[in-house]
Amino acid sequence: MRWIVPFLLAAPPAIAEGFTTQVTADFDANGIADHVALVEFGDHGQADLLLKMGGKLQTIWLHNLIWVGGIGQQPSLTVTPNGSLQMMSHNSSIGRNRWEQIHTLAWRDGAMRVVGYTYRWYDTLNLEDSGSCDLNLLTGKGEISEGQDGASRSISVSSPAFAVQDWLFEMPPECQALFD
Template sequence: MRRLLALLCLAALPAAAQEATEVQTDLDGDGTIETWVMETDDAGGALLTVDGLDGIRVYRDVVWSGAMAGTTPSLDVAPNGSLQIVSQNEAIGRDRWRQVLTVAFRDGAYRVAGFSYDWYDTLNPDSRGLCDLNLLTGRGVVMDGDHEAEVDASVPALPLAQWTSDTFPGECLP
Protein backbone atom coordinates (compact mmCIF):
# COMPACT_ATOMS: atom_id res chain seq x y z
CA MET A 1 0.00 0.00 0.00
CA ARG A 2 2.81 2.41 0.89
CA ARG A 3 4.56 1.65 -2.39
CA LEU A 4 1.38 2.39 -4.35
CA LEU A 5 0.88 5.64 -2.44
CA ALA A 6 4.49 6.68 -3.15
CA LEU A 7 4.07 5.94 -6.87
CA LEU A 8 0.85 7.93 -7.00
CA CYS A 9 2.55 10.90 -5.30
CA LEU A 10 5.44 10.77 -7.78
CA ALA A 11 3.03 10.60 -10.70
CA ALA A 12 1.25 13.70 -9.42
CA LEU A 13 4.43 15.78 -9.57
CA PRO A 14 4.77 17.90 -12.70
CA ALA A 15 7.18 16.51 -15.26
CA ALA A 16 10.35 18.45 -15.93
CA ALA A 17 9.40 20.66 -18.84
CA GLN A 18 11.33 22.97 -21.07
CA GLU A 19 10.64 26.63 -20.41
CA ALA A 20 9.45 28.46 -23.52
CA THR A 21 8.19 31.93 -24.30
CA GLU A 22 6.82 33.15 -27.60
CA VAL A 23 6.25 36.60 -29.09
CA GLN A 24 5.22 37.87 -32.50
CA THR A 25 6.43 41.01 -34.25
CA ASP A 26 7.29 42.20 -37.75
CA LEU A 27 10.87 42.95 -36.85
CA ASP A 28 12.21 43.00 -40.41
CA GLY A 29 9.37 45.24 -41.66
CA ASP A 30 8.40 42.99 -44.58
CA GLY A 31 4.70 42.94 -43.67
CA THR A 32 4.83 39.36 -42.33
CA ILE A 33 4.72 38.73 -38.60
CA GLU A 34 7.62 36.61 -37.35
CA THR A 35 7.14 34.23 -34.45
CA TRP A 36 10.03 34.19 -32.00
CA VAL A 37 10.36 31.34 -29.48
CA MET A 38 12.87 31.12 -26.62
CA GLU A 39 13.29 27.80 -24.89
CA THR A 40 15.87 25.98 -22.86
CA ASP A 41 17.35 22.92 -24.50
CA ASP A 42 18.08 19.60 -22.80
CA ALA A 43 21.62 20.73 -21.97
CA GLY A 44 20.32 23.81 -20.12
CA GLY A 45 21.24 26.28 -22.85
CA ALA A 46 19.03 28.86 -24.51
CA LEU A 47 17.62 28.21 -27.96
CA LEU A 48 16.06 31.09 -29.92
CA THR A 49 14.00 30.29 -33.02
CA VAL A 50 12.38 32.69 -35.48
CA ASP A 51 9.79 31.59 -38.02
CA GLY A 52 9.33 34.20 -40.73
CA LEU A 53 8.75 34.66 -44.44
CA ASP A 54 12.15 33.21 -45.34
CA GLY A 55 11.77 30.10 -43.15
CA ILE A 56 12.98 29.06 -39.74
CA ARG A 57 16.24 30.33 -38.24
CA VAL A 58 17.76 28.96 -35.07
CA TYR A 59 20.17 30.86 -32.80
CA ARG A 60 21.97 28.92 -30.08
CA ASP A 61 23.65 30.27 -26.95
CA VAL A 62 22.53 33.89 -27.42
CA VAL A 63 22.00 34.28 -23.67
CA TRP A 64 22.71 32.32 -20.51
CA SER A 65 19.99 30.07 -19.15
CA GLY A 66 19.61 28.55 -15.74
CA ALA A 67 17.42 25.59 -14.91
CA MET A 68 15.04 27.05 -12.35
CA ALA A 69 12.54 29.88 -12.01
CA GLY A 70 14.27 33.25 -11.86
CA THR A 71 17.12 32.06 -14.09
CA THR A 72 15.42 31.17 -17.37
CA PRO A 73 15.39 33.56 -20.34
CA SER A 74 12.26 35.07 -21.83
CA LEU A 75 11.12 37.28 -24.71
CA ASP A 76 9.22 40.54 -24.89
CA VAL A 77 8.37 43.14 -27.50
CA ALA A 78 9.40 46.76 -26.87
CA PRO A 79 6.85 49.53 -27.54
CA ASN A 80 8.66 50.30 -30.83
CA GLY A 81 8.30 46.66 -31.97
CA SER A 82 11.88 45.58 -31.29
CA LEU A 83 12.49 42.15 -29.81
CA GLN A 84 13.80 42.00 -26.25
CA ILE A 85 15.66 38.94 -25.00
CA VAL A 86 15.71 38.91 -21.20
CA SER A 87 18.10 36.73 -19.20
CA GLN A 88 18.60 36.91 -15.47
CA ASN A 89 19.65 35.51 -12.16
CA GLU A 90 16.97 36.57 -9.72
CA ALA A 91 17.07 33.38 -7.66
CA ILE A 92 20.52 32.08 -6.74
CA GLY A 93 23.25 33.52 -4.55
CA ARG A 94 23.78 37.06 -3.40
CA ASP A 95 24.76 38.53 -6.80
CA ARG A 96 21.57 39.17 -8.76
CA TRP A 97 21.41 40.55 -12.29
CA ARG A 98 19.15 41.12 -15.27
CA GLN A 99 20.27 41.52 -18.89
CA VAL A 100 18.14 42.73 -21.80
CA LEU A 101 19.28 42.45 -25.41
CA THR A 102 17.27 44.59 -27.81
CA VAL A 103 17.17 43.14 -31.32
CA ALA A 104 16.39 45.25 -34.40
CA PHE A 105 16.57 44.56 -38.13
CA ARG A 106 19.33 46.68 -39.68
CA ASP A 107 21.45 46.31 -42.82
CA GLY A 108 19.68 43.09 -43.83
CA ALA A 109 20.23 41.26 -40.53
CA TYR A 110 18.75 40.85 -37.08
CA ARG A 111 21.24 42.75 -34.88
CA VAL A 112 21.73 43.25 -31.17
CA ALA A 113 21.02 46.99 -31.16
CA GLY A 114 20.88 47.52 -27.40
CA PHE A 115 22.43 46.03 -24.30
CA SER A 116 21.12 46.71 -20.80
CA TYR A 117 22.50 45.13 -17.65
CA ASP A 118 21.66 45.84 -14.04
CA TRP A 119 22.95 44.16 -10.92
CA TYR A 120 22.78 44.28 -7.15
CA ASP A 121 24.17 42.45 -4.14
CA THR A 122 21.45 41.16 -1.82
CA LEU A 123 23.71 41.56 1.23
CA ASN A 124 25.20 44.97 0.37
CA PRO A 125 22.61 47.56 -0.75
CA ASP A 126 25.39 49.96 -1.82
CA SER A 127 26.66 47.45 -4.39
CA ARG A 128 24.38 48.04 -7.37
CA GLY A 129 24.63 49.32 -10.87
CA LEU A 130 23.23 49.69 -14.35
CA CYS A 131 24.71 49.73 -17.81
CA ASP A 132 22.59 50.81 -20.78
CA LEU A 133 24.18 50.86 -24.24
CA ASN A 134 22.83 51.78 -27.67
CA LEU A 135 25.03 49.60 -29.85
CA LEU A 136 23.79 51.31 -33.03
CA THR A 137 25.13 54.70 -31.93
CA GLY A 138 27.97 53.35 -29.81
CA ARG A 139 26.98 55.46 -26.79
CA GLY A 140 25.69 54.58 -23.35
CA VAL A 141 25.48 55.23 -19.64
CA VAL A 142 27.00 53.30 -16.75
CA MET A 143 25.89 53.77 -13.15
CA ASP A 144 27.86 52.19 -10.32
CA GLY A 145 26.21 52.95 -7.01
CA ASP A 146 25.53 56.69 -7.13
CA HIS A 147 28.19 57.43 -9.76
CA GLU A 148 26.99 57.90 -13.35
CA ALA A 149 29.18 58.19 -16.46
CA GLU A 150 28.65 58.35 -20.21
CA VAL A 151 30.64 55.72 -22.08
CA ASP A 152 31.48 54.55 -25.57
CA ALA A 153 30.25 51.04 -26.34
CA SER A 154 33.11 48.60 -26.89
CA VAL A 155 30.90 46.18 -28.82
CA PRO A 156 29.22 47.08 -32.14
CA ALA A 157 25.67 46.13 -33.15
CA LEU A 158 26.59 42.54 -34.04
CA PRO A 159 24.33 40.29 -36.10
CA LEU A 160 22.33 38.03 -33.79
CA ALA A 161 24.08 35.01 -35.34
CA GLN A 162 27.43 36.33 -34.01
CA TRP A 163 26.25 37.20 -30.49
CA THR A 164 26.85 34.57 -27.79
CA SER A 165 26.20 34.37 -24.07
CA ASP A 166 29.91 35.20 -23.62
CA THR A 167 29.59 38.53 -25.48
CA PHE A 168 29.67 41.15 -22.76
CA PRO A 169 30.77 44.79 -23.13
CA GLY A 170 33.67 45.38 -20.75
CA GLU A 171 32.34 48.75 -19.63
CA CYS A 172 29.32 46.95 -18.15
CA LEU A 173 31.25 44.64 -15.83
CA PRO A 174 30.11 45.12 -12.22
Protein backbone atom coordinates in the same frame (compact mmCIF):
# COMPACT_ATOMS: atom_id res chain seq x y z
CA MET B 1 11.24 -7.24 -29.17
CA ARG B 2 9.01 -7.32 -26.08
CA TRP B 3 11.73 -5.45 -24.09
CA ILE B 4 11.80 -2.52 -26.51
CA VAL B 5 8.12 -1.53 -26.23
CA PRO B 6 8.09 -1.02 -22.41
CA PHE B 7 11.36 0.93 -22.67
CA LEU B 8 9.91 3.29 -25.30
CA LEU B 9 6.78 3.83 -23.24
CA ALA B 10 8.83 4.72 -20.16
CA ALA B 11 11.16 7.18 -21.91
CA PRO B 12 9.85 10.77 -21.73
CA PRO B 13 10.25 13.14 -24.68
CA ALA B 14 13.50 15.13 -24.63
CA ILE B 15 11.78 18.52 -24.30
CA ALA B 16 9.15 17.53 -21.72
CA GLU B 17 11.13 19.01 -18.83
CA GLY B 18 12.22 22.22 -20.57
CA PHE B 19 11.07 25.82 -20.59
CA THR B 20 9.65 27.63 -23.63
CA THR B 21 8.55 31.19 -24.36
CA GLN B 22 7.81 32.71 -27.74
CA VAL B 23 6.58 35.81 -29.56
CA THR B 24 5.43 36.58 -33.07
CA ALA B 25 5.80 40.00 -34.70
CA ASP B 26 6.79 41.55 -38.02
CA PHE B 27 10.33 42.60 -37.07
CA ASP B 28 11.49 43.38 -40.63
CA ALA B 29 8.26 45.27 -41.52
CA ASN B 30 7.58 43.24 -44.67
CA GLY B 31 4.00 42.27 -43.74
CA ILE B 32 4.91 38.65 -42.91
CA ALA B 33 5.04 37.42 -39.31
CA ASP B 34 8.41 36.50 -37.83
CA HIS B 35 8.70 34.07 -34.94
CA VAL B 36 11.14 34.04 -32.00
CA ALA B 37 11.35 31.38 -29.29
CA LEU B 38 13.52 30.56 -26.30
CA VAL B 39 13.51 26.81 -25.72
CA GLU B 40 15.24 24.77 -23.04
CA PHE B 41 15.65 21.26 -24.42
CA GLY B 42 15.80 19.07 -21.36
CA ASP B 43 16.81 20.28 -17.92
CA HIS B 44 20.30 21.79 -18.29
CA GLY B 45 19.60 25.42 -17.34
CA GLN B 46 20.27 27.05 -20.72
CA ALA B 47 17.81 27.98 -23.46
CA ASP B 48 18.36 28.07 -27.20
CA LEU B 49 17.23 31.03 -29.31
CA LEU B 50 15.27 30.15 -32.42
CA LEU B 51 14.54 32.97 -34.87
CA LYS B 52 12.44 32.38 -37.98
CA MET B 53 12.20 35.34 -40.33
CA GLY B 54 8.98 34.64 -42.26
CA GLY B 55 9.57 36.55 -45.48
CA LYS B 56 13.25 35.68 -45.77
CA LEU B 57 12.75 31.98 -45.07
CA GLN B 58 15.76 32.28 -42.79
CA THR B 59 16.08 30.32 -39.57
CA ILE B 60 18.73 31.08 -36.96
CA TRP B 61 19.27 28.67 -34.08
CA LEU B 62 21.75 29.58 -31.34
CA HIS B 63 22.46 26.91 -28.73
CA ASN B 64 22.70 27.47 -24.95
CA LEU B 65 22.35 31.22 -25.28
CA ILE B 66 20.50 32.33 -22.17
CA TRP B 67 20.25 31.21 -18.55
CA VAL B 68 16.99 29.63 -17.40
CA GLY B 69 16.39 29.97 -13.67
CA GLY B 70 13.77 28.20 -11.63
CA ILE B 71 10.10 29.08 -11.42
CA GLY B 72 9.75 32.86 -11.44
CA GLN B 73 13.22 33.34 -12.92
CA GLN B 74 12.69 32.14 -16.47
CA PRO B 75 13.77 34.43 -19.30
CA SER B 76 11.20 36.48 -21.19
CA LEU B 77 10.67 37.90 -24.67
CA THR B 78 8.97 41.27 -25.15
CA VAL B 79 8.16 43.22 -28.31
CA THR B 80 8.71 46.93 -27.65
CA PRO B 81 6.33 49.61 -28.98
CA ASN B 82 8.85 50.49 -31.72
CA GLY B 83 9.03 46.86 -32.92
CA SER B 84 12.29 45.75 -31.32
CA LEU B 85 12.62 42.51 -29.38
CA GLN B 86 13.90 42.43 -25.81
CA MET B 87 15.22 39.20 -24.35
CA MET B 88 15.54 39.36 -20.57
CA SER B 89 17.16 36.91 -18.16
CA HIS B 90 17.67 37.40 -14.45
CA ASN B 91 18.61 35.96 -11.10
CA SER B 92 16.31 37.45 -8.51
CA SER B 93 16.47 34.88 -5.72
CA ILE B 94 19.51 32.57 -5.77
CA GLY B 95 22.50 33.53 -3.62
CA ARG B 96 23.45 37.06 -2.69
CA ASN B 97 24.37 38.34 -6.18
CA ARG B 98 21.24 39.39 -8.06
CA TRP B 99 21.25 40.53 -11.68
CA GLU B 100 19.14 41.33 -14.71
CA GLN B 101 20.37 41.21 -18.31
CA ILE B 102 18.49 42.52 -21.35
CA HIS B 103 19.52 42.09 -24.98
CA THR B 104 17.63 44.28 -27.46
CA LEU B 105 17.33 42.94 -31.00
CA ALA B 106 16.10 44.87 -34.03
CA TRP B 107 16.03 44.51 -37.80
CA ARG B 108 18.75 46.81 -39.20
CA ASP B 109 20.77 46.74 -42.43
CA GLY B 110 19.04 43.60 -43.73
CA ALA B 111 19.58 41.45 -40.63
CA MET B 112 18.31 40.90 -37.11
CA ARG B 113 20.96 42.52 -34.92
CA VAL B 114 21.77 42.90 -31.25
CA VAL B 115 21.43 46.68 -30.94
CA GLY B 116 21.34 47.16 -27.18
CA TYR B 117 22.58 45.61 -23.96
CA THR B 118 21.57 46.36 -20.37
CA TYR B 119 22.95 44.77 -17.20
CA ARG B 120 21.91 45.63 -13.64
CA TRP B 121 23.21 44.00 -10.46
CA TYR B 122 23.26 44.24 -6.70
CA ASP B 123 24.66 42.29 -3.78
CA THR B 124 22.05 41.64 -1.09
CA LEU B 125 24.69 41.81 1.69
CA ASN B 126 26.80 44.69 0.37
CA LEU B 127 24.53 47.39 -1.04
CA GLU B 128 27.55 49.36 -2.28
CA ASP B 129 28.22 46.52 -4.74
CA SER B 130 25.52 47.50 -7.22
CA GLY B 131 25.17 49.26 -10.51
CA SER B 132 24.02 49.25 -14.09
CA CYS B 133 25.39 49.35 -17.60
CA ASP B 134 23.14 50.38 -20.49
CA LEU B 135 24.59 50.36 -24.02
CA ASN B 136 23.11 51.48 -27.33
CA LEU B 137 25.20 49.65 -29.92
CA LEU B 138 23.66 51.67 -32.78
CA THR B 139 24.47 55.16 -31.49
CA GLY B 140 27.72 54.28 -29.71
CA LYS B 141 26.46 55.81 -26.47
CA GLY B 142 25.96 54.29 -23.04
CA GLU B 143 25.47 55.00 -19.37
CA ILE B 144 26.98 53.27 -16.37
CA SER B 145 26.45 53.68 -12.66
CA GLU B 146 28.04 52.08 -9.62
CA GLY B 147 27.29 52.05 -5.92
CA GLN B 148 24.35 53.01 -3.79
CA ASP B 149 24.23 56.63 -4.92
CA GLY B 150 23.58 55.39 -8.47
CA ALA B 151 24.98 58.51 -10.16
CA SER B 152 25.26 57.63 -13.82
CA ARG B 153 27.86 58.80 -16.26
CA SER B 154 27.89 58.71 -20.04
CA ILE B 155 30.38 56.53 -21.90
CA SER B 156 31.35 55.91 -25.52
CA VAL B 157 30.52 52.47 -26.85
CA SER B 158 32.85 50.91 -29.42
CA SER B 159 31.08 47.53 -29.53
CA PRO B 160 29.12 47.39 -32.81
CA ALA B 161 25.55 46.21 -33.37
CA PHE B 162 26.16 42.66 -34.60
CA ALA B 163 24.03 40.17 -36.49
CA VAL B 164 22.25 37.70 -34.23
CA GLN B 165 24.05 34.75 -35.83
CA ASP B 166 27.37 36.33 -34.75
CA TRP B 167 26.24 36.37 -31.10
CA LEU B 168 28.93 36.96 -28.53
CA PHE B 169 28.46 34.76 -25.49
CA GLU B 170 30.09 37.29 -23.18
CA MET B 171 29.33 40.68 -21.75
CA PRO B 172 30.39 43.64 -23.94
CA PRO B 173 33.76 45.04 -22.79
CA GLU B 174 32.22 48.39 -21.80
CA CYS B 175 30.17 46.60 -19.12
CA GLN B 176 32.78 43.95 -18.29
CA ALA B 177 35.19 46.76 -17.30
CA LEU B 178 32.98 47.40 -14.26
CA PHE B 179 33.89 43.95 -12.89
CA ASP B 180 37.60 43.81 -13.75
